[in-house]
Amino acid sequence: MFETSSAIWSSCGHDLLNRNERGWLTPTDAYWRHWLARPELALVDESCAAERALHAALMDRPTRAVPSAELDAFEDDDARANHRLFLGFRDAVIAAGSLESAYAGFFKAGAIQVPPLFLDLVVQAVVCRLLEDDPDAWSWRAAEMLFRRQRVSVQDGRVLSGDSETLDMLNETGGLGEVGRLLLQGGAPLPDAQIEVLGEGNAQRYLHSRAGVGRFNFVLDLTHEVQNELPHGLTLTMTRAQSGLKALARVLEKWVRHFHGVDVAIQAETRVDDPAWRWHLGLDVESSALLNDLYQGVDVEAERQSRLISLFRLNFADPMDMQAEVRGKPVYLGLAMTAGGLLKLKPQNLLLNLPLARPV
Structure with missing residues (x-):
């Protein structure tokens, strides 16, 4: 229940x-x-x-x-x-x-x-x-990204996002606090860390983990697309049904509606091919700087580009809610990690930098 x-x-x-x-x-x-x-x-x-x-x-x-x-x-x-x-x-x-x-x-x-x-x-x-009436575990886990710093890793083509503080504590203490730190110093074995990737089999367990103060020990899979190699050299690209990026997009739609009173649709994109690109904003410090450089035609080294976790396309349901000079055009959002794999999403950017006809 x-x-x-x-x-x-x-x-x-x-x-x-x-x-x-x-x-x-x-x-x-x-x-x-x-x-x-x-x-x-x-x-x-x-x-x-x-x-x-x-x-x-x-x-x-x-x-x-x-x-x-x-x-x-x-x-x-x-x-x-x-x-x-x-x-x-x-x-x-x-x-x-x-x-x-x-x-x-x-x-x-x-x-x-x-x-x-x-x-x-x-x-x-x-x-x-x-999200109080939302039973979807992926939406709740994606919502953690709005107020908890994440540590992102890429493993075998999967992009995984875990709570930075939780992962750091587990690395230092095995999840047992100061006692765990002392045990590690003494060479004692520690129990396996209870970190899980959110999936169908543990979604209810994740929902129950939020009780009271709550724990932040579930990893969100941000992989949006998977590729399957087919015979004759063909590659089939499929969008994952339970993509963490889809869930994050749903949360951000609710966030915009709550603060601005306007409806928007946000969807993850693998790339932007838009010669009429007019407006963008980063959802974090790294992506803000990266999108600005790309928009201005600055050469961006491959390593820095690889830190871009995702692009999103935001469309207003009613173009009249937008500033006249960009009315009807999409707004592109970026999400990126630091060189050290950290991500601190800044939801306030959606309050300050959207091209609204009537700012909040």
Whole structure:
């Protein structure tokens, strides 16, 4: 049975948010108390009297104003800095009226003052609501790419995307944390790492793995096409039915609709042959730079081109939603990894750089 949305990835606090008339997420006092319970803000044995007093006051009234003097009284510099960041974020969300308005505003303001962790938690909460009635495991796993850094590898023609933090931890500790690190140092054998490639046989197991805080130990196969060699030298190219890129495209369509209120269709492409190429945007830093160079006719070395995981074609359902000078033309999207195989998707690029007639 499909899990209720409130049981999924509870660490982002999405179940403690309300919806406004637009369907955007508005904070409750319980949501801010959830933040105060995070490790970055929770009390520890070393917490001073001033920190304990402020924490109690905020737990009682999470939206209360906090004079600078209350923070200045903190003995620990890190605790003071963490609380300043949280309060700045809290006040920005309250002033904006919703998580979505605040999120879009952070990037329009220029230099981003919000920690990446805060942004990722906002995206995770939005994603949970976008997919709350979706039983498709591939869509949920693809959605992780919007708020979790990925490590991409190419193996036997397959493009596999795994959670970077999870894979790094397993490489260092066998998945057993500090105990695992000590065991490795002592030469002790560790149990097999529980990393699986998402498929038909484990899709339900993946869906259940999201319960509570959730785990990120399933690999997404981003291979879009497979080639089969036929007799007489023929090659048959087939699109995979459960392509991770297809699933990512579906999630990005929902993301655009949620923020911009327009319908788009996004599909993965192996290449772009369009002499009238007018508009493009990268879904990450690497692809943004790569597409810009290709568009301007800059020679791009083969190794750098090989980092391009996919291209996408985005079409607006209603051309009147586009700027007049590119109306009816496709928008090309890029997805690329770094030389070290890392990928950090930036969903905010779809808020800032689409050729909308009426920007959000």
